Amino acid sequence: MKNIFCLMALFCSSSLFAQDLHEITDHLLSLSAPLQKTEAAGSVVSRHSNQVKQPFDVVMVQGLLSDARTQGEARFFDGISWSKPTPLRLFMTDDRGRFIATYQNPVPLRDVQIEVSFKAPENRPVFIEAAGVQWTAQMEERTLRFTETEAATVAASGRLKAPTVIRRTEWNARPFGVTDPAGCPAPSPQPYYTYLTFHHTAGPKATTLAEGKARVKSIQDFHLDGNKWCDIGYQFLMDVSGRVYQGRPWVNESKKMSDGPQLVIGAHVSGGNTGNIGISLMGCFHPAEANCSDIIPAVALDSLVHYFSFMAETYKINPDNIRGHRDFNSTSCPGDNNYKLLSEIRTRVKNVLLTPNDREKPLPETSILEAIYPNPATIRTNIRFYVQETGLTDLTLYDAQGRRVAWIANDIRFGRTWYEEPVLLSGLPNGTYFLVLTTHSGKNEPTHKTQPLIVAR
Secondary structure, eight states, X not given: OHHHHXXXXXXXXXXXXXXXXXXXXXXXXXXXXXXXXXXXXXXXXXXXXXXXXXXXXXEEEEEEESOTTOEEEEEEEOSSOBOOOEEEEEEESSTTXXXXXXXXXXXXXXXXXXXXXXXXXXXXXXXXXXXXXXXXXXXHTTTOOOOGGGSOOOOOOSSSOOOOEEOGGGGXXXXXXXXXXXXXXXXXXXXXXXXXXXXXXXXXXXXXXXXXXXXXXXXXXXXXXXXXXXXXXXXXXXXXXXXXXXXXXXXXXXXOGGGOOOOBOOSSSTTOOTTEEEEEESSOBOTTSTTOBOOOOHHHHHHHHHHHHHHHHXXXXXXXXXXXXXXXXXXXXXXXXXXXXXXXXXXXXXXXXXXXXXXXXXXXXXXXXXXXXXXXXXXXXXXXXXXXXXXXXXXXXEETTSXXXXXXXXXXXXXXXXXXXXXXXXXXXXXXXXXXXXXXXXXXXXXXXXEEXXXXX
């Protein structure tokens, strides 16, 4: 028994930590009962799938082993004959013997059965828990390439502090596309931004900076060498102490996070990566899975709200579009312990966007109507204003002749509060308009604030 533990310690210390299967594929297979055979060199355990109809080029197997010398193979049945066995590459998901084994076929396969088998010396036990498949082209959307000139314009407003980001050079990232230069010539810029997606890595958590750097590096290695992707799948990652790490490279690596860097398309939501920015919390937060009952600490939750707030403000993403991975694919990610927090996160982000998180700045001493953005506008714009004292608040849009064309608000608003109102402009002709904010607490004379608005299509 002592030799087993020594071998496991050697195996885990020299191998990278991968991720659980439910985070990296949404195409899990139905497997037969395990078949175990005893051979002269040890024991062999195997399981096979039903016919896999969808195209795939990567096979993934999750399980538990007890000996570092265990080897895995996969083979395929096309209805006539079995292919020659091909070796599986093993990656550890934790230090307790859990593993992911992967194989990538040179060309996509479909309408085949898959058999996976593992041979362990001296009859050491191996347990095959689950298997799945993935089609790299679908996961990475490599055919949807955009040039730098097609990258969506980004401009940080400066209202919210940017999160501090640990850059790729700091965690010793490998270059983009290093394992497939022909298939990954350059990262593709995001042409637009629509979603912010929350993941968990479904692996060991990271608490310290050193652990965080090591985990991010190991995830990149797994995504490159195991999944055969162009790079780490996420745009950002976070440890449970709230530190944010850069994932995929930015369009311009000389930019700072405070600049609002243009981001590139990742590989974190199958079939839905364009316009989608992913962050993954390092740890395993789905109690239904074995050894996956982490709970996000308050400091990390606060950091996550800060991150989502900055991203929603900077990349003009509706906070209602902060989603979990399972909202796009058939997966348990980001885990039940995280998914149940999304409603709270969205509410807190909305509150931050109404009241910037620069809490040290004093509140305005009078009511304010901020400059309108975007302006000129086409179909819709947002109006942001501050009410200093509780009272009747009127927000009205006038045309250039002083005629009222829209009554946006006319009600009692609480004082010392920021508000934001959407305004639909689709029924207005092109031209110049004026938005007038009138506040009246009853204690003093009414205050009036005016901002111009140009409608141009």
